Amino acid sequence: MQDIIVRPYTPAVLDELQEIEKKMRKRFPDFPTWANWVYLHKPELKPDNMYVAYKDRKAIGYGHLIPRFAHANDPAHVPNTIYLDMVASLEAEQPERVLDALYEALKARVGEMLVEVLPRKTELCIQHYATVHPILEYAAGQGFERVESYRLLQRDLNMKIPDRLVHGDLEIREWKLETLADKEKFLAANKLAFPEESATLEQLEGIVSIPNFTTFTVFTPANEVAGVIMVRAEDATVGFIENMFVLPEFRGHGLAEALVARGMLYLLEQGFQSVLLHVAAPNVPACNLYQKAGFEIVKEQIEIRRDWNAQ
Template sequence: MPQHASLSGRDIHKIVTLAHRCTQADDIEPFNEQTMLSLSRPPLSYRMHFVVPHGKTIIGYAQVEVVGDGAEAELAVDPDQRRRGVGRALLREVITSLEAEITKLKVWAHGDLPAAAALATSEGFERDRVLFKLSRDLEGFEWPSAWPAGAPDDWPRGEGPAVSLPEGVSLRPFVAGEDDEEWLRVNAAAFADHAEQGRWTAADLQDRQNEPWFDPEGFIVAEGAEGMLGFHWTKVEDGIGEIYVLGIDPRAQGTGLGKALTLSGLAHLAAHGIRQVDLYADESNPRAVSLYRSQGFDIVRSDVQWAKQLNQVEDL
């Protein structure tokens, strides 16, 4: 099957069509946002595309990114071509192409579907990471009785405890082009141990700013005398809100800023008519999962990352 460093516009269209067909069949998207954005990215030495053509269509696709001595991948097979060995052949082709370079391959399976689990285990993969999708309706949410000075007048108020900020800290919208470098610094510090978020680059940030859903008013920044201390980046697509990225600089952790930013982002969404809000949290971060569960969010889906050790190195 063909392997590419970059894709033609025609192939990108076919892969997007494949993704839509998988979503319709499985009720879940087969690829994450980063994979979809990378379809049209210029060629990079650490990114590879694997395509399974069939006549004028593409029935299988995998994208691989090498990170250090490991690699991460996502793959999908057209619903009409499943159970014919296409997915297994595609996965093995990915492994073969990487065996000389990496020691571990990780593959996402969105929705933890039984067929994906069966393929992964039969090929020697083990469950390595679980990402929860949580969701709640904002109807009946306990809004605070007061917001910090400068908060928009249309943020909802209720009977909950007033929201306060650490001394000298204020909230404001993100300013594209001016806050980029400082945001990248805070994001890297806040997610230093996160496999994907912590390694975002200026290009990753710019890609999101170019998306139709990007709204700087919904990208709330907490700022003090020493610069940016945290942020709550919200997202709205198809009428559904999302806690897209919420990060706190290590300097401000433990000050209550995280809760204040969480409520501020939800208030922004509610003020714009959003009623359903989603978010993603790692199973390995029980503190965050517990916090969101306490705020009325329920786990509605699990995405599993499967891992396989390659090129075992024997101890000397």
């Protein structure tokens, strides 16, 4: 039997990957649309970080990684996080061997990348809904452990959206992040809200490119950011709240409720029937905020990690 060969991704093989993915999603509807959407629209995904497994010149699996390196001035406990995913074709005779080959290629690429960054704890991370059990079970066999869970929440936009106003001299305005300066200003505010996250410009540009993207932002009289809600399309009838935060010094004054209401109103005006969002299960204040706004839990996404240095 000819060995499985892993090669870097090229656009010429995309049609084959899309077919693999369509069959995977037919059996596991919660599997992501990597080849059918993300590979075409996410600048963070570089061809150097994407791999395809072949047998007899036919694609039988694929995988990728997305690095989110910690910032140089982040506290020492903030790790580099390397997000990765991989899938074997449902038609592969030995799917575990396909995943083994892809995982080895991805690990080799991580090793190359880490040579070029400052030494710091590094973690490999996979995120999937619990229903995508073949990938989660394979990763568990490679030493990945569950560290977090995220709830997918949904709300019907035809339910009444309450009026929520900001008080004092603050103002909510639409902010489309059209310039580099705007994007850098947003990333700086996001870092203040989430100090342990390492959002990147490329990540943000990928979100900005999604249809119906916009933000509504609370500004101070000095034009400083106090809070943001970021919304976009998920599909033709469903909107998505990509991000929402209020900076610490402005919390406790109803800004979060006002931003959520404004974001939902925008999505309703754009013709969407419902809205989705993810929230970390341990984030009780955020879970309570969204449930009070009419959101209900749909399902759970699991995050598993492995310490790169423990290999």
